[in-house]
Amino acid sequence: MISLQQALEQIGATQLTVLDFSSTTWQLFEKNNAKLFAKIQQVKPETDVHHHLLGVLTKAHIEVLSQIEADKDSVRAMNSTFKQELGESHAAKFQYQDGQLLLLITHIWIYLQGYLAMDFSLANDHAENSATMLVGIQGGNAEQLRSEFMASFYLARGQKTQFTNPILCWLKKIFQ
Template sequence: MIELRKALAEIQIDKLAIVATHTDALNNLCERESMLFARAQENKPDNAPSDLLLGLFTKLNVEALSSLNAHLDQIQAMQSAIEEQVGRKHAESFKLPVVEELLLVTHIWVYVQGYLGLDYSLANDHAMQTSETLSPLVGLSVDKIRTQFTQSYYQGYREFEARKPPSSGWKRWFEKWFN
């Protein structure tokens, strides 16, 4: 059995820029979710850890997104009140843990999708949905946030491509021609 943090390290999650800036949040998340990851490995011993990571981060994304959506009005009201009291510049220094976690979880989730070679359109759809929720809270456009998420997908996809065994000459030619 492999620990959650080690499973993430093995798929080279540390290459994501957000991991470097949110180390504490990632460590807290790994500590909090390690038992669930261990249970998943016990229940599905034939599954690769990367497949289990997909399931775990799908769950984490859905939960974080629904939690944020459930309290979106209150969060926006709180942000407005802070802005009114301390000004926009100082208000930007206040970070909401639920927003930070959703950003981190989504980046890792779409990275894992790319790492497993899953279809881009699904990752893009989820990135768009999460971006629409986060945009008013982080002060960036939906497209800017979605683009950041899809960059994580492509980082994972590059790892997927690097792990693929080399193709034969004809197969490579067809793949190059039709892709």
């Protein structure tokens, strides 16, 4: 049995430069999901750990999207008040925790979908939904954010090849 952190390291997700795995957002995510990940591995040890990881990330994504949807009017009002009272530059210093969590989860989730060679259009739809939600509450460019999520998808496709391509492994052994 491996930890949530180890599972992400195994697939190369911890090298995503857009994420900070030492942040409080990551620590919160890991704290809230590590026990579930461990329990799933115990209940179904014959299932690939990456599929367990996909299930945990899917659940976490649904939960944070649901939370943001429920709070979006309040968050928009809060952001508007900050901008009016503090100005644009000071208001930008405040970070919406659930928004940061959605950003983290979506990058990892989309990355894993790429790693597992899942359908591009499904990953793209998920990336678009997350980007639209985040931009709706925090502002920004939804297309740019969707593209950043999909960059994680393509990075994972390259990582999977790098880690599991038998020809590359064979060549690596020869030249070491």
